[in-house]
Amino acid sequence: MIIDGVEVLVTGGAGGDGSISLHHERYIPRGGPDGGDGGKGGDVFIMASSEVDGLARVYQRRRFTGGKGEPGSKDKKHGRDGENTVVMVPLGTSVFVLGNSDEKRLVADLTVDGQKVLVAMGGRGGLGNIHYATAAHQAPLVASSGEKGEECHIVLEFKLLTDICIIGPPNSGKSVLLSVITGAEPEIGDYPFTTQKPVLGTIASDRDEIFVAELPALISGSHNGKGLGCGFLRHAERAKLIIYLLDGSSASPVEDKAMLIEEVSLCREKLMIKPSIIVVNKIDLPQVQHRLSWLNETLGAPGVPVMFISALGGQGIPEFMRRVKEMISRDDVKEGPPSPVAIFHPRPIRRKGG
Ligand SMILES: Nc1nc2c(ncn2[C@@H]2O[C@H](COP(=O)(O)OP(=O)(O)OP(=O)(O)O)[C@@H](O)[C@H]2O)c(=O)[nH]1
Ligand SMILES: [Mg+2]
Structure with a gap:
């Protein structure tokens, strides 16, 4: 529990x-x-x-x-x-x-x-x-x-002290992405809800370490307790950046994005004002390659960048990391102890x- x-x-x-x-x-x-x-x-x-x-x-x-x-x-x-x-x-x-x-x-x-x-x-x-x-x-x-x-x-x-939270539907590759960017070793599986509780990893940076958390998956109805519910979203409350990770090979990444936004706004509306990036994963797969330009046109929103990566194959990861670090430092607020x-x-x- x-x-x-x-x-x-x-x-x-x-x-x-x-x-x-x-x-x-x-x-x-x-x-x-x-x-x-x-x-x-x-x-x-x-x-x-x-x-x-x-x-x-x-x-x-x-x-x-x-x-x-x-x-x-x-x-x-x-x-x-x-x-x-x-x-x-x-x-x-x-x-x-x-x-x-x-x-x-x-x-x-x-x-x-x-x-x-x-x-x-x-x-x-x-x-x-x-x-x-x-x-x-x-x-x-x-x-x-x-x-x-x-x-x-x-x-x-x-609530976890984390700079970045990865939120996404089941199997979108959240655990693979966390392991690639931080070296953490979450369980990875091709079945839904492999990750049952938040997992933390750290990225070394010029200044302090950057803390990244993978949260359990959201599905339609999480706000009503479906799947693993959505109580874990409280751990995103202190984050400076939210990454919405989509599976580019799913039936409809566009609907997946709409589902994530809806669930997050129903569960913890205050997360909606945080800086975020939409990231489409699994671009190593040919069926995802075919959809890239269409996804780029349909997923964007004002002020929310869309990026394409393969967590497994490494494509797009350096550019993604640059963007993440830039967005985090932009938001750095210096507070006294x-x-x-x-x-x-x-x-x-x-x-x-x-
Ligand atoms: N082809 C391909 N497969 C990927 C990629 N990233 C993840 N996968 C596969 O997708 C499946 C799910 O990966 P996970 O990282 O466990 O997904 P998750 O989002 O953490 O899943 P839950 O914890 O269950 O919500 C695994 O079989 C991974 O090998 C990718 O970039 N390309
Ligand atoms: Mg996982």
């Missing part, structure tokens, strides 16, 4: 109670109050790590709580703070908070190794009776309870039992 989204309950640890204690020592009959404060409850963080490749582990647990603060004790001893809980997620995880009517609010987009967000703060420790002594009450028998930790429902959604710790306070703090 591919897990790209999961709802979890996060609760900060409860603070430890303050202590009620009176100082006892020989020959000091009426020692004052010496009850220490409780420790703070542990916080819950969500942290991105390049060592984590999915949300499956989070899905198995779905409930995370910070450690409890220890109560204070005599001799003014402060209770130990509760341990923080850090939930590890893959790079590319968005963190949303669920509101009362289930609306989602984005609180962090974790895209850098080690970047983290505080989602539930632990409660403060209660005060020991040393704080309650007054001139009138020099031996108070009162202390306060530790606070409850914050609690909220959050949703984690994982995100802040390493984002803090989010879901709820006001309440006293235990209050």
Whole structure:
């Protein structure tokens, strides 16, 4: 099962109670109050790590709580703070908070190794009776309870960090193309839905690496759950360029293109505004050669180039690569590094039992 989204309950640890204690020592009959404060409850963080490749582990647990603060004790001893809980997620995880009517609010987009967000703060420790002594009450028998930790429902959604996404109908050659341009080794087969989940590869470039993902195939009705559905299209949301890969030898590449555009716009309309290229594959086959000029005339759209390649034979690949790199760099947006710790306070703090 591919897990790209999961709802979890996060609760900060409860603070430890303050202590009620009176100082006892020989020959000091009426020692004052010496009850220490409780420790703070542990916080819950969500942290991105390049060592984590999915949300499956989070899905198995779905409930995370910070450690409890220890109560204070005599001799003014402060209770130990509760341990923080850090939930590890893959790079590319968005963190949303669920509101009362289930609306989602984005609180962090974790895209850098080690970047983290505080989602539930632990409660403060209660005060020991040393704080309650007054001139009138020099031996108070009162202390306060530790606070409850914050609690909220959050949703984690994982979207690949990829520059280019290859989208196409079954058998159009997405896996062959990915393997040729990146050296990745996806399974290749002449049957539909060989690729069942996104596969990543990288292209070395003068600057950074370029990440390319092959997504599972789209068919007519994917938006209604046919085939493998279309939930995987979320992984194209961060892409700078979409490659629509068509099988030049199919019954109608023109209808295939229309189907892809329709499914993408029904499933994730916001992908439609991304720069894209229509690529016709398998031009090594004679029946495709015969159609080239007709396909060139019928597939084009304003601002969307049409290219012809043979992923298997290598024809058109150098020109295709040049074009891809040019389109990617044109779209490069330089962003400063995100802040390493984002803090989010879901709820006001309440006293235990209050
Ligand atoms: N003649 C020819 N065959 C190709 C070419 N590219 C891919 N094929 C063949 O087309 C079939 C499907 O290739 P894949 O790369 O697995 O196709 P896919 O789009 O990844 O398929 P799914 O993952 O099932 O959606 C395989 O038998 C490939 O050998 C090409 O350029 N020319
Ligand atoms: Mg494939």
